[in-house]
Amino acid sequence: MHKLWTSLAALLLAISAMHAAAQNYPTKPIRMVVPFAPGGTGEFLSRSITPRMGELIGQQFIVDFRGGAGTTLAAGLVAAAPADGYTVLIQTVTTQAINHSLYSKLSYDTRKDFASAGLIAVIPVVLAAHPSLPARNAKELAALTHTRAGKIDFASPGIGTASHFGIELFKLFSKADLTHIPYKGAGPAIVDTMAGFVPLVTDNITSLKPHIDSGRLRGIAIGSAQRSEAAPQLATFAESGYPGFEASSWWGLLAPERTPPAVIARLNSELNKALDDKAVSARLLTHGATIKSGTPTQAAELMTSEIEKWAKVVKATGARVD
Numbered sequence: 208m209h210k211l212w213t214s215l216a217a218l219l220l221a222i223s224a225m226h227a228a229a230q231n232y233p234t235k236p237i238r239m240v241v242p243f244a245p246g247g248t249g250e251f252l253s254r255s256i257t258p259r260m261g262e263l264i265g266q267q268f269i270v271d272f273r274g275g276a277g278t279t280l281a282a283g284l285v286a287a288a289p290a291d292g293y294t295v296l297i298q299t300v301t302t303q304a305i306n307h308s309l310y311s312k313l314s315y316d317t318r319k320d321f322a323s324a325g326l327i328a329v330i331p332v333v334l335a336a337h338p339s340l341p342a343r344n345a346k347e348l349a350a351l352t353h354t355r356a357g358k359i360d361f362a363s364p365g366i367g368t369a370s371h372f373g374i375e376l377f378k379l380f381s382k383a384d385l386t387h388i389p390y391k392g393a394g395p396a397i398v399d400t401m402a403g404f405v406p407l408v409t410d411n412i413t414s415l416k417p418h419i420d421s422g423r424l425r426g427i428a429i430g431s432a433q434r435s436e437a438a439p440q441l442a443t444f445a446e447s448g449y450p451g452f453e454a455s456s457w458w459g460l461l462a463p464e465r466t467p468p469a470v471i472a473r474l475n476s477e478l479n480k481a482l483d484d485k486a487v488s489a490r491l492l493t494h495g496a497t498i499k500s501g502t503p504t505q506a507a508e509l510m511t512s513e514i515e516k517w518a519k520v521v522k523a524t525g526a527r528v529d
Contacts, residue, residue, distance in 0.1 A: 230469060232291075232292050232467075232469070232470050232473060233264060233265065233266040233292065233293065233473075234266075235266060235293065236266050236267045236268070236269050236293075237264070237266055237267075237268050237269070237292070237293050237294075237295060238268075238269050238271050238293060238294045238295070239253055239257060239268045239269065239270050239271065239295050239296075239297060240271045240273050240281045240284060240285050240294065240295065240296045240297070241253050241270060241271065241272050241273065241274075241281070241297050242273060242274065242278035242280070242281030242282060242296065242297070242298070242299070242301075242302060243272065243274045243278070243364055243365070243391075243392040243393060244272055244274035244364075244390075244391050244392025244393070244394050244395060245272050245392070245394055246392060246393055246394015246395070246397065246398075246414070247364055247392050247393025247394055247397075247410060247411070247414045248299075248330060248393065248410065248411040248413045248414050248456070248458075249272075249297055249299070249392075249393075250270075250272070250394075251413045251414060251494065252297060252327060252328065252413075252458055252491075252496075253268075253270045253297050254270065255487055255490050255491060256327065256478070256481045256482070256487060257270060259480075259481040259484050259486075259487050260477050260478060260481045263477040263480050263481060264473065264474075264477045272392075274364075274365070274391045274392040275365075275391050276365075277301060277306060277309070277310075277365045277366040277367035277368065277389075277528070278298075278299065278301050278302045278306065278365065278367070278368070279302075279306060279310065279313060279314070281296060281302075282296060282298070282302050282306075282313075282315060282321075283313070283314040283315050285321070285461065285462075285463060286314070286315035286320040286321060286463060286464075287314075287315070287463075288463050289463070290322075290462070290463040290464065290465040290466040290467075291466065291467075291470070292462055292466050292467070292470035292471075292473075292474065294462075294463065295324065295460055295461060295462050295474065296321070296460070296461040296462075297327075297458065297459075297460065298321075298458065298459050298460070298461045299368070299369060299456050299457070299458050299459075300369045300456045300457050300458075300513055300517070301365075301367050301368045301369055301456070302317075302461075303317055303321070303459075303461070303510045303513070303514070304510065304513035304514045304516070304517045305367045305368075305369065305372055305517045305520075305521065306367050307514050307517075307518070308514070308517060308518040308521040308522070309366070309367045309521050309526060309527065309528055310367075310528045310529075311527060311528065311529045312529070317514070318511075318514075319464060320463065320464050321461045321462070321463065321464055322461065322462045322463065322464050322465070322466045322471055322503070323459060323460075323461060323471075323503045323504075323506035323507045323510065324459070324460040324461060324462050324471050324474040324475050324478065324503055324506070325459060325460050325474070325475040325478045325479060325500065325501060325502070325503055325506055326457065326458070326459045326460075326499040326500060326501045326505065326506045326509065327458040327459055327460065327478070327482065327498075327499060327500075328457070328458050328482075328491055328496040328497060328498050328499050329455050329456070329457045329458075329496070329497045329499050330411040330412060330413055330455060330456050330457075330458065330495060330496045330497070331411065331412050331429050331430045331431035331435060331454070331455045331456075331495065332369055332370050332373035332374075332409060332410070332411060332412075332429070332430035332454040332455060332456060333409065333410065333411065333412045333415045333416075333419075333426060333427075333428070333429050333430065333438075333441065334348075334361070334373075334374060334377070334407060334408075334409045334426075334427040334428050335400070335407070335408055335409070335415050335418070335419055335424040335425060335426050335427060336348075336400075336406060336407050336408075336424065336425045336427055337400055337401065337403050337405075337406050337407075337424065337425070338422070338423075338424070338425050339403065339406075340406045340407065340425070342427065343425065343427075344427060344428065344442060344447050345377070345381065345427055345428040345442075345444050345447035345448065345449065346381075346447055346448045348383060348407075348427055349381040349382065349383040352383045352384040352385055353382075353383075353384060355384075356384050357384060357386065359384070359385055359386070359406055359407065360385070360386045360387070360388045360405050360406060360407065361374055361385050361386070361387060361388065361405070361406075361407035361408065361409055362388045362389075362390055362396035362397075362399060362400055362405040362407065362408045362409070363387060363388070363389055363390065363396060363408070363409050363410070364389075364390060364391075364392050364393040364396055364410055365389050365390060365391060365392065366387075366389045366528060367526075367528070368456075369411075369454065369455070369456035370393075370409040370410045370411065370456070371387060371389065371409065372454070372517065372520055372521075372524070372526075373409060373430050373454030374387070374409045375387075375520070375524045375526065376452065376454055376520060377444060377449070377452065377454075378524075379523060379524065380444070380449040380451075380452050381448075381449060385407070388405055393410040393411075393414045394414075396408050396410065397410065397414065397415065397418060397424075400424065401418060401423045401424060407427070408424070411456055411495075412429060412435060412437065412438060412441075412494070412495035412496075413494040413495055413496055416437060416438055416494060416495055419438065419441075420438075426438065426440065426441045428441065428442055428443060428444045428447050429441040429442070429443055429444070430443070430444060430452070430453060430454030430455055431443060431453065431455060432445065432453050434446075435495045436492075437492070437493060437494060437495035438495060457499060457509065457513070458499075459506050459509075459510075460474060460475075460478055462474065471503055472503075475502065475503050478500070479500045479501075482498050482500045483500070
């Protein structure tokens, strides 16, 4: 009986300590893990929101780029981190929806090992080309691939990313003959395409827009349902002859499962305040992002629906990573 009471007392002390830590959160810098290499949308979003979030929450956010393995390396790292709110993940549709069906084995459970802290933005996928490629729109590109069967590659930030599967979806719609070249992030993929090593690159509008505007890349099409105000010159895939086509990436903030509710609530509150900041929102909107703030529950519900949506696309393409 004495041992039972001792164990119970120890448990109560631990719970009390966790509660106190949550109420005092944060007392040290917070690591924000980005599942891509620098130079892409992950860097753009993290650099856009962390300065203001840091001011609001009273601690610095340290951005940690952990690209590779289709975002599974970063996701696994955060899933295994202490559930104290000091390690969080910038997640995308890849991390929490596509990979659930794409990978036969993961070191973590997508549905059970994370706690949603809120949504950030929805950003459409864009396909862009080196200026030397003769195709100027999606229809011309599909036709060109039929005359150069197996000879036209497209670079993406990695296997299973929304950008990758956006073009796999385009292939289903158009029967285009394109070969995927996965990179460890958008930055290296974009650099190689601008250098002419790869004729096509796909990523979100936020990372490709500056290079399209400069003329170093030519925009082929954008995956949103309507043209983007940030890049009105880009035709949608739908208006290019593929009605019903839509491919966008949604981004959010995750913490390890069992992170105290008070910590999740604090992260969500400061994230939403940062997104409401005029300077932050203007930066996101100017680069083609649609702000998608909300509650942790709304973020979790979106994740569930997106898992089901992309499972169908993964099955249709026959893609699988063992």
